[in-house]
Amino acid sequence: MLMFRYAAISALALACASAATAETIRWAGTTDPQTMDPHAVNSAPVLGFLNNVFEGLVRRGKDMSVEPALATSWEPIGDGEGWRFTLREGVKFHDGAEFTAEDVLFSYQRASDEASDTRSWFAPVSGVNVIDDFTVDIMTSAPNPIFPDSIANWMIMDSGWAETNSATLPDKENGNYATLNANGTGAFMVTDRQPGLSTTLTPFGGWWDEAEHNITEATFTPIDNPATAVAALLSGDVDMINPVPIQDAARVDQRDGTKVIRGIEARVIMLGFGHEADQLKYTAMAGEKNPFQDVRVREAVAKAINVDAIRQTIMRGSAEEASQLVSPAMRGYSDANAARTAYDPEGAKALLAEAGYADGFSFGLKCPNNRYLNDEAVCQAVTGMLAQVGISAELDAMPVQNYWPELRADNFDMYLLGWSPGTFDHEHPVRFLVTTPNAEKKLGSWNFGGFSNARVDELLPMVQSEIDDTKRQAMIDETVAIYQSEHAYVPLYVQPLVWGVRDNVELTQRPDNFFILRWVTMN
Amino acid sequence: MFSFVIRRILQALLVLLVVGLVAFAMFNFIGDPIDNMLGQERTQEDVDRLKERLGLDQPFVVQYAKFLLAAAQGNFGVSYEQGRPVADILAERAPATLELAAVSGVFALTLGIVLGVFTAIRRDGFWANVIMTLSLVGVSLPTFLIGILLIYLFSVELDWLPSFGRGDTVQIGGWSTGLLTTSGLTALILPSITLGLYQMTLIMRLVRSEMLEVMRQDYIRFARARGLSERTVTFRHALKNTMVPVITVTGLQLGSLIAFAIITESVFQWPGMGLLFINAIQFVDIPVMAAYLMMISVMFVAINLIVDILYVAVDPRLRT
Numbered sequence: 001m002l003m004f005r006y007a008a009i010s011a012l013a014l015a016c017a018s019a020a021t022a023e024t025i026r027w028a029g030t031t032d033p034q035t036m037d038p039h040a041v042n043s044a045p046v047l048g049f050l051n052n053v054f055e056g057l058v059r060r061g062k063d064m065s066v067e068p069a070l071a072t073s074w075e076p077i078g079d080g081e082g083w084r085f086t087l088r089e090g091v092k093f094h095d096g097a098e099f100t101a102e103d104v105l106f107s108y109q110r111a112s113d114e115a116s117d118t119r120s121w122f123a124p125v126s127g128v129n130v131i132d133d134f135t136v137d138i139m140t141s142a143p144n145p146i147f148p149d150s151i152a153n154w155m156i157m158d159s160g161w162a163e164t165n166s167a168t169l170p171d172k173e174n175g176n177y178a179t180l181n182a183n184g185t186g187a188f189m190v191t192d193r194q195p196g197l198s199t200t201l202t203p204f205g206g207w208w209d210e211a212e213h214n215i216t217e218a219t220f221t222p223i224d225n226p227a228t229a230v231a232a233l234l235s236g237d238v239d240m241i242n243p244v245p246i247q248d249a250a251r252v253d254q255r256d257g258t259k260v261i262r263g264i265e266a267r268v269i270m271l272g273f274g275h276e277a278d279q280l281k282y283t284a285m286a287g288e289k290n291p292f293q294d295v296r297v298r299e300a301v302a303k304a305i306n307v308d309a310i311r312q313t314i315m316r317g318s319a320e321e322a323s324q325l326v327s328p329a330m331r332g333y334s335d336a337n338a339a340r341t342a343y344d345p346e347g348a349k350a351l352l353a354e355a356g357y358a359d360g361f362s363f364g365l366k367c368p369n370n371r372y373l374n375d376e377a378v379c380q381a382v383t384g385m386l387a388q389v390g391i392s393a394e395l396d397a398m399p400v401q402n403y404w405p406e407l408r409a410d411n412f413d414m415y416l417l418g419w420s421p422g423t424f425d426h427e428h429p430v431r432f433l434v435t436t437p438n439a440e441k442k443l444g445s446w447n448f449g450g451f452s453n454a455r456v457d458e459l460l461p462m463v464q465s466e467i468d469d470t471k472r473q474a475m476i477d478e479t480v481a482i483y484q485s486e487h488a489y490v491p492l493y494v495q496p497l498v499w500g501v502r503d504n505v506e507l508t509q510r511p512d513n514f515f516i517l518r519w520v521t522m523n
Numbered sequence: 524m525f526s527f528v529i530r531r532i533l534q535a536l537l538v539l540l541v542v543g544l545v546a547f548a549m550f551n552f553i554g555d556p557i558d559n560m561l562g563q564e565r566t567q568e569d570v571d572r573l574k575e576r577l578g579l580d581q582p583f584v585v586q587y588a589k590f591l592l593a594a595a596q597g598n599f600g601v602s603y604e605q606g607r608p609v610a611d612i613l614a615e616r617a618p619a620t621l622e623l624a625a626v627s628g629v630f631a632l633t634l635g636i637v638l639g640v641f642t643a644i645r646r647d648g649f650w651a652n653v654i655m656t657l658s659l660v661g662v663s664l665p666t667f668l669i670g671i672l673l674i675y676l677f678s679v680e681l682d683w684l685p686s687f688g689r690g691d692t693v694q695i696g697g698w699s700t701g702l703l704t705t706s707g708l709t710a711l712i713l714p715s716i717t718l719g720l721y722q723m724t725l726i727m728r729l730v731r732s733e734m735l736e737v738m739r740q741d742y743i744r745f746a747r748a749r750g751l752s753e754r755t756v757t758f759r760h761a762l763k764n765t766m767v768p769v770i771t772v773t774g775l776q777l778g779s780l781i782a783f784a785i786i787t788e789s790v791f792q793w794p795g796m797g798l799l800f801i802n803a804i805q806f807v808d809i810p811v812m813a814a815y816l817m818m819i820s821v822m823f824v825a826i827n828l829i830v831d832i833l834y835v836a837v838d839p840r841l842r843t
Contacts, residue, residue, distance in 0.1 A: 034604050041560075042564060043563075117561060117564075120566075173576070174606060179607070196612075221687075224802065231675065231679050231687070370805075399805075401559070402552070402554040445564075
């Protein structure tokens with residue numbers, strides 16, 4: 001009692017309104033962008049944050065469509081030997097240097113270097129030729145229709161600035177000038193950077209585009225405890241948080257002064273199988289054949305899972321059912337295969353009986369517990385639903401730091417995975433998750449279960465180089481039909497986006513979960 | 524005395540070495556930093572290359588030996604997450620933790636002694652009983668829950684105090700202090716209460732039971748008989764004799780204040796070393812974890828050593 005009074009009195013004595021001006025936005029997210037170097041790390045927190053500071057040749061609009069940024073136009077060269085980009089004139093970097101074709105060439109060399117995480121984006125590129133100060137040809141080894149779409153996060157850095165500050169290559173392990181400082185052409189400049197604590201941005205006066213926002217200062221604070229983040233939003237200490245824990249969303253909505261903005265992320269959550277393993281790893285019936293090699297068993301799993309129930313209860317209505325490895329908002333979504341395997345526990349039992357597992361079997365389900373929204377709860381629900389058709393999953397949930405090494409070591413019979421296509425194209429998950437793993441060609445690097453289908457492997461390079469949209473879509477449709485009928489994965493749902501804001505903030509929520517400051521207005 | 528100190532220091536070094544060994548053995552179970560360091564589009568080749576470059580492919584004993592060798596030369600390595608020297612990061616974060624620990628230590632000690640004496644003198648009074656009952660709550664509620672409750676009451680509902688962070692800080696040399704600004708001081712209130720509450724109740728209960736014990740002694744009765752004022756009897760004669768165990772506990776608890784600030788710092792997003800450690804665990808930032816754990820164990824060992832020496836200084840009977 002005394003203590004409460006003590007606190008109250010001190011609070012009154014010290015209370016001082018540190019009210020921020022209306023145009024300052026303070027926002028919080030779980031993860032601090034670990035570097036200010038746009039080529040060092042290929043992760044959503046870094047790329048999302050730096051999209052406010054740097055720009056690429058193209059950028060994505062509010063609806064994710066690709067629009068001109070540092071390039072004003074682009075066209076294919078010849079029969080698909082590459083793409084010619086016409087650059088915007090009169091663009092300045094934050095330090096005043098002028099943007100030219102040299103910077104594009106430099107940024108290509110920097111971002112495609114072995115030291116850069118963004119290297120894989122340039123796998124199709126065979127060379128970059130500077131034609132004149134404002135024309136650049138990017139040559140590809142095969143026709144590449146989606147190349148301009150795939151480089152929206154390739155950010156252009158000033159060559160002179162990088163050389164002056166000896167940051168011509170990213171250095172992730174020891175850090176360099178570009179780890180803590182940024183010099184882009186974007187709408188905002190980094191004016192204060194305290195790694196792990198806070199980062200302050202201010203608008204760039206010399207930005208080439210018309211400013212839509214009315215922000216004078218923006219401060220980002222990483223808050224990793226979700227309860228603290230919600231409290232900070234409710235008490236007005238921050239103006240925007242991402243994410244709001246699903247279970248707190250209703251409370252944020254009900255309170256005066258704050259609201260929740262919901263949307264659908266680009267990330268599809270799915271179940272994967274150990275296709276390659278001849279035997280189950282975690283089972284009571286050791287030594288017998290791996291049941292998941294039988295397509296009927298995989299189909300039975302798909303039929304046994306009531307995605308709608310997961311969506312309603314665990315996701316509190318905010319997710320969307322998924323039929324494919326991408327959400328309908330992505331390029332190349334197959335409308336022809338939009339139907340999800342229906343929930344049918346009786347059908348699942350029949351299939352299991354047909355496959356010779358009428359008495360069921362037991363196996364191990366691996367699951368992360370801090371990677372996706374309510375991931376462990378989803379796995380528990382899956383375990384329960386599978387038990388109803390007679391197969392018993394032994395759930396092993398663990399933090400993501402332990403999870404990826406387990407998957408890499410093939411320690412699973414079934415696992416949970418979320419996938420967000422970096423290029424916003426259906427080709428991306430097919431390349432990483434469905435094609436036969438091949439380290440040399442850098443294919444199937446996340447296909448942990450080792451699913452393999454010769455026709456899919458054959459279709460992928462065709463999809464990658466087909467210029468004609470209709471033909472390309474037909475090939476994708478065929479690929480989807482194969483992985484659906486083979487039940488290579490069991491797509492569950494598209495993960496929701498749940499942001500919390502104060503009522504006076506107007507913003508645009510994009511499916512890539514990037515918070516773009518140039519669309520924010522404060523009233 | 525001298526040989527006693529030398530012996531204790533040697534023991535302390537052994538303890539440190541063992542702590543480090545155990546810590547390095549456990550890092551293998553915390554997970555793998557590689558996936559955090561490489562993006563989604565990494566290949567197995569990238570994974571193997573980075574592992575080799577960081578020395579993670581070697582057994583933990585070798586990793587530990589390398590760490591010790593570098594640490595002996597004052598080099599604690601580079602953070603995997605931030606790409607900056609760990610020593611710089613720790614130095615940057617230390618003031619926040621130390622100020623928080625100091626303020627909550629002062630809070631716990633002052634209030635703990637005052638309330639302890641009060642409840643001992645008025646042992647059957649109404650308020651003494653209320654305080655004793657409430658102190659049970661303080662001991663049994665977990666820190667994070669107290670923190671969240673305080674935030675909801677004073678930040679969200681009453682809107683008197685900030686819900687997170689350190690407020691404005693002033694840079695004095697290499698030290699950033701929040702003690703010189705109003706927003707810095709207001710930001711200290713809730714975290715220090717959260718962090719110090721357990722220690723306060725502990726000290727209070729300790730002082731109370733020691734006081735009750737001492738008050739029954741003959742010399743107190745004689746002091747009263749000599750006509751000394753009640754205040755002199757309580758504070759000069761009784762309280763002074765309860766101090767030996769209080770010093771021990773306070774000393775040891777000072778260590779826990781810094782070490783267990785982890786939870787409080789994470790609840791209040793307090794930018795100190797504990798928060799750094801939590802983030803390091805999530806990222807599997809081995810150099811940061813190793814340096815932090817070594818620092819904390821050095822601190823505990825040093826505090827124990829000082830307490831042992833103080834003991835001997837305070838209580839002449841221990842000098843053999």
